[in-house]
Amino acid sequence: MYPSRVKVEDFSDKRDVDDRLTPYNWLFIQTAVVCKDGRDLTVNIPRRCMHCAHPPCAELCPWGAVAAFPDGAVRIDDSICLGGAKCPTVCPWHIPQRQTGVGLYLELAPSFAGNGVMYKCDHCQARMAAGEKPACIEACPNGVQSIGPRSMIVAGLLRRLGRGKA
Structure with missing residues (x-):
């Protein structure tokens, strides 16, 4: 990877991981135990993209790869995403996930391996x-x-x- 500080995020052989978000798993159920009225209660929380009305990921993306659509979906165009990974930083839920070594970057500068593509729920x-x-x-x-x-x-x-x- 170039620069060397860029973390390699390769889930290509871990597509069945379901206990966290990955580039291939856009929803997982987080379980938490909370105390209500003195009793423990198990709560299941779906962790996924909330398709914000004013998505900070779309407003931040310098390549225009992320956009909000009239149907309410916020989608990443994987044909132009360069995997810069700023979108999860500004996402309130840190939803987009990167798959290293795929995408447009390989065509532009293949010797650098590329930062990959960001993926998330596209409705x-x-x-x-x-x-x-x-x-x-x-x-x-x-x-x-x-x-x-x-x-x-x-x-x-x-x-x-x-x-x-x-």
């Missing part, structure tokens, strides 16, 4: 284009995952909390 763009649900929604055992305009998501949440129209 299952290919599945949605085929008329399918995103994988996280399809796999959710409790049916609490949803996708859609922010106003719809907030309205649904308010209904569940008993603060909105039924």
